Amino acid sequence: MTRTRLVGGSAALGAAVLIVAMTAAATAQGPARFGIGRPATPQEIAALDIDIMPDGTGLPPGRGTSADGAAIYATKCAQCHGKTGKEGPNDVLVGREPRTGFPFSQDPKLPHTIGNYWPYATTVFDYVRRAMPPTAPGSLSDDEVYALTAFLLHANELIAADAVMDRTTLAAVKMPAREHFVPDARQQMPTPTPTPTPTTKPKPKP
Amino acid sequence: MKVTRRDLLAGAAGAVALGTTAQAQTPAPVDPTKVRGTPSRAMGQRAPAEKTQRFARGNVSSTPHQDLMGIITPSDLHFERHHGGVPAIDPATYALLIHGMVDRPMVFTLADLKRFPSVSRIHFLECSGNLGRTAGPETTPGQLAGLTSTSEWTGVPLATLLKEVGVQAKAKWLLAEGTDAAVLTRSVPIEKALGDAIIAYGQNGEAIRPEQGYPARLFLPGWEGNASVKWLRRIEVSDQPFMTREETSKYTEPFANGTSRMFSFRMDARSLITYPAFPVTLTPGWVEINGIAWTGAGKIARVDVSTDGGKTWTAAKLQEPVLSMAHTRFRHLWQWTGAEAVIMSRAVDVTGYMQPLRAELLKARGPGTAGYHLNPITGWVVQAGGAVIYKEEAWG
Numbered sequence: 115m116t117r118t119r120l121v122g123g124s125a126a127l128g129a130a131v132l133i134v135a136m137t138a139a140a141t142a143q144g145p146a147r148f149g150i151g152r153p154a155t156p157q158e159i160a161a162l163d164i165d166i167m168p169d170g171t172g173l174p175p176g177r178g179t180s181a182d183g184a185a186i187y188a189t190k191c192a193q194c195h196g197k198t199g200k201e202g203p204n205d206v207l208v209g210r211e212p213r214t215g216f217p218f219s220q221d222p223k224l225p226h227t228i229g230n231y232w233p234y235a236t237t238v239f240d241y242v243r244r245a246m247p248p249t250a251p252g253s254l255s256d257d258e259v260y261a262l263t264a265f266l267l268h269a270n271e272l273i274a275a276d277a278v279m280d281r282t283t284l285a286a287v288k289m290p291a292r293e294h295f296v297p298d299a300r301q302q303m304p305t306p307t308p309t310p311t312p313t314t315k316p317k318p319k320p
Numbered sequence: 321m322k323v324t325r326r327d328l329l330a331g332a333a334g335a336v337a338l339g340t341t342a343q344a345q346t347p348a349p350v351d352p353t354k355v356r357g358t359p360s361r362a363m364g365q366r367a368p369a370e371k372t373q374r375f376a377r378g379n380v381s382s383t384p385h386q387d388l389m390g391i392i393t394p395s396d397l398h399f400e401r402h403h404g405g406v407p408a409i410d411p412a413t414y415a416l417l418i419h420g421m422v423d424r425p426m427v428f429t430l431a432d433l434k435r436f437p438s439v440s441r442i443h444f445l446e447c448s449g450n451l452g453r454t455a456g457p458e459t460t461p462g463q464l465a466g467l468t469s470t471s472e473w474t475g476v477p478l479a480t481l482l483k484e485v486g487v488q489a490k491a492k493w494l495l496a497e498g499t500d501a502a503v504l505t506r507s508v509p510i511e512k513a514l515g516d517a518i519i520a521y522g523q524n525g526e527a528i529r530p531e532q533g534y535p536a537r538l539f540l541p542g543w544e545g546n547a548s549v550k551w552l553r554r555i556e557v558s559d560q561p562f563m564t565r566e567e568t569s570k571y572t573e574p575f576a577n578g579t580s581r582m583f584s585f586r587m588d589a590r591s592l593i594t595y596p597a598f599p600v601t602l603t604p605g606w607v608e609i610n611g612i613a614w615t616g617a618g619k620i621a622r623v624d625v626s627t628d629g630g631k632t633w634t635a636a637k638l639q640e641p642v643l644s645m646a647h648t649r650f651r652h653l654w655q656w657t658g659a660e661a662v663i664m665s666r667a668v669d670v671t672g673y674m675q676p677l678r679a680e681l682l683k684a685r686g687p688g689t690a691g692y693h694l695n696p697i698t699g700w701v702v703q704a705g706g707a708v709i710y711k712e713e714a715w716g
Contacts, residue, residue, distance in 0.1 A: 115556075144437060147484050151432045154417055154425040162417055162554050165495055165505060168563040218574035219686025226569060226690075231580075234563045241565035244503040251404065251501045291580075295572065298584040 115165050115172025166240035170285025173239065176256035177280040180273075183265025186258050190247045199227075199269050208269040216294045229270025233295045235287035239263045260284070372397065375463050379403060380447075381531075382466025385594040385612065391639070391647040392442070393469035395524045400531040401447045401467065403566075404501030407551055411535040416481075416519070420494070420557035423486030430535050433521060436476040436484075441518070441541065442646045444470045444614045446587050448544035448571055448692040457701075457709035461594045461611075464698065464710060468614065470647040471532075473539050474522030478555075479514045487514075487557055495556040495564075496538045496549035506547045507561035507583070508540065516541050519552065542616030542645040543585040544693070546571050573693055576686040589615035589675050590695040591623050591650070591667035602706040604658040609636075612647040615669035619643070622668040623650040629662035629699070630677075636665070656702060662711055664699035678713050687715060 166172040187199075195201075199208030206225035218224055218231070228238060243259045245251050254262070264279040272287055273279070346368070349355045366372075372388075374381035374397055381400040383393055400406075411430050419425035447467035455464050491510050498504040508517070520539040521528055528534045533550030540548045546566055561567070561583070573581045591613035596602055609627075613620045619642050624633035639649035650665070666675045678696035685694075699711035 144480075148436060148480075150435050151426045151428040151484060154419055154427045158417060158427065159419050159425055162497075163419070163556065164503070165497070165556065165562055165564075167558070167560070216574070216578040216580070217688070218580065219576045219578075219689045222688040224688060228569075232569045234568060237563055237565050237568055240505075244505075245404065245501070245565075248404070248501070252503070294578060294580055295568070295582050296579045298581055298586075300584075300586065300588075 115163055115167055164240075164244060166236045166243075168234045168236050170236055170281060173236070173281035173284060174256045175281065176260050177278050178257050178259070178261025178264050179278055180261075180264045180268035180275055182257075182261035183263070186254075186262055187265050190254075191262070194248075199266065207266055210271050210290075216291070227270065228266055229272060229290070231291050233289050233292040235263070235267060235272070235284055235289055238266055239284060374399070375460070375466060376400070379405070380467070382462045383469045384460065384462040385466055385592065386461045386597055386600075388594070389649075391470050391612065391643075391649055392524065393471060393647075395471065395526070395529050395532070398445075398469040398471060398523070398529065398532055399447065399467045401449075401545060402500060402502075402531070402550070403504055406530050407500045408530070409499055409535060409551055414535050416536065416552055416555070418481060418485045418555045418557070420555075421488040421491045421559065422482075422557050423488065424484075426485045428481065430521065433476050433519060433536055436480050438474055438476055438522075439518060440472055440474040440522070441516075442470060442472045442643050443539070443541045444468055444587075444645060444647050445539070445545050445548060446614070446616075448546060448584075448587065451691060451694040451696070453691055453694070453715045455710055455712065457712055458598055459710040460599065461592055461597045465590075465592050467545070468612075468647070470612075470614075471523045472525065473518060473520040475518040475520035475536070475539065478517035478519055478538070481519060481555075482514060482557075490559050491557045492559045493561045494558065495554070495562045496547075496552060497554040497556075498533075498549045499551040499553040504546075504549055504566065505562065505564040506549055506566055507564065508538070508547060509583075510557075512540055512543070512585070540585070542587060542618075544571060544587055547585055571692055572690065573685065574689050576684065584693055585616075587614075587616035588693065588695050589613070589617065589620065589667040589669040589673050591665040591675060592698065593625075593663060593665050593700055596663070596702065596708045597700050598709050600708045602656055602702060602708060604656055604706075607654045607656050609652040609654050609663055609665075611650055611665055613638075613650055613665070613667040614645070614647050615667065615673070616645060617673060618645065618670045620648040620667055621670045621672075623648070624666050624668070625650070625652040625654075626664045626666075626699075627654050627661050630664050630697070633666070658704065658706075660704045661702045662699050663702060664697055664711075666697045678715075682715070 194204040195207050200206055207228050209227040210229040239259055242262055260279045267273045268275055372384050379402050383397050383399045414430045416428045450465050450467035452464045493507050493509055494513050496506050496508055518539040519536055521536045523532055536552055537550040538548050538552050573584060593611040595610050609625055613623045623636045625636045626633045636650040636652040642648050668674045675695055675697055681696050701709050701711050
């Protein structure tokens with residue numbers, strides 16, 4: 115979701131810049147701009163700009179509670195994720211175990227749930243709204259998505275039963291797994307051990 | 321089965337009438353010099369005896385590397401991985417929106433993208449979940465690690481488009497979003513976007529296949545396939561990552577130290593013997609062991625082959641040209657005596673990084689780690705009778 119607003123008259127300004135760029139002698143690298151494509155309208159951007167950022171930018175108006183979400187979940191989600199979100203057959207969504215530590219690398223059977231693995235609550239809203247349910251992706255209203263998000267966060271013991279999820283409260287939910295995520299520092303990979311220079315095998319006899 | 325002249329004529333007529341499919345049903349004559357061949361066709365097809373196909377299941381299909389040669393993967397055998405099926409997109413209405421921290425939010429049609437100066441580069445694309453960890457003895461190379469393929473990709477450098485829209489100095493990341501039913505999103509660092517990233521519309525000389533992102537996709541050389549978002553509809557420039565579902569709950573790797581690694585884009589060096597391998601049966605004598613090696617770090621520097629289960633290693637020959645971030649074919653001549661042997665390969669890239677043993681990888685990552693970025697040395701057992709099977713190894 116865009117956090118900076120469009121500046122009025124940017125298209126006219128852009129055209130002026132373009133003319134200057136095109137009259138300048140083209141270098142070997144090509145012109146500063148080719149003048150291909152057209153300006154996007156604010157309406158076009160708004161129609162596609164559906165992502166939610168981890169600070170809550172992009173969250174729409176609307177609200178929902180776990181109670182609201184329970185009924186939607188039972189109708190539209192339970193058949194793939196199980197009655198309580200723990201049964202599958204698709205991704206297990208609910209579960210806080212283990213309460214301490216982060217032993218995912220050691221326990222192959224430990225499911226990666228929203229409660230024990232997802233680092234950002236905003237991602238739940240973003241993903242459910244864009245991709246769920248698979249039979250009718252993108253069909254849920256914003257209120258329904260807030261309600262389902264509340265249901266899933268409450269089932270994972272991350273919010274109270276009567277908590278209302280909206281654009282302010284959802285962004286404030288702190289996820290327990292968040293502190294465990296680290297950016298790639300590839301030296302964590304096994305360090306290669308130097309090996310002797312290989313010998314070339316003698317040519318086979320014909 | 322007796323084949324009459326009438327059958328042959330009927331077969332030829334059928335081939336003309338039905339186009340390509342009927343051709344496969346025409347039996348080969350005993351003496352091809354005594355029968356006039358089929359006329360030219362608008363669309364070619366494989367020889368009828370060539371039955372190679374992908375190993376497809378659900379939202380995944382693997383390249384059958386046991387059937388392939390050289391380094392280019394035929395486009396219709398390029399692996400697939402998608403999260404909401406393959407969408408049908410009308411190229412006439414396709415549009416790419418670039419907005420966010422840019423001076424000029426813009427829309428580019430497919431025709432627009434093709435008007436920009438283009439580049440063509442040969443690169444592998446590998447899914448980061450490319451290892452059959454529970455594979456049994458009767459596993460082909462494609463089933464084991466067929467989620468990697470190499471194509472010549474043609475498109476416009478993303479840097480060119482970002483210059484066109486005027487990307488702002490504070491930009492650090494961008495979001496790439498697809499037009500599939502998953503509306504799949506990934507965050508990409510601006511350095512890669514301004515570096516070698518391509519908005520690709522061509523694959524091996526023709527339009528990209530639907531399974532690979534038709535009509536246009538993001539292509540990030542050397543990086544995990546999931547980040548090269550297909551069916552690209554939108555790029556949003558930002559000063560922070562977007563923390564999408566794929567890059568948080570999915571494509572992350574727990575480590576034994578209680579952390580989980582995120583934004584682990586680069587695919588590390590790896591090799592795969594594609595011959596001999598299951599389901600081949602060898603007879604004693606000279607065997608050209610061959611396979612593919614690749615690395616997201618650049619070029620492959622060396623591939624070592626062992627025919628004694630990893631006790632000793634010999635440098636294989638690399639087929640020129642060795643291209644950066646592309647499959648590299650290696651070959652190693654071996655005289656098989658008929659005794660049981662375990663053959664293995666390991667890749668070394670230009671940085672000196674060597675493909676790890678499974679035990680090394682396991683030690684660093686733990687038995688429970690997610691199945692991403694697993695590139696262990698793998699082997700094949702040539703049994704005394706000549707049957708070749710996958711060298712099964714427990715994970716954990």
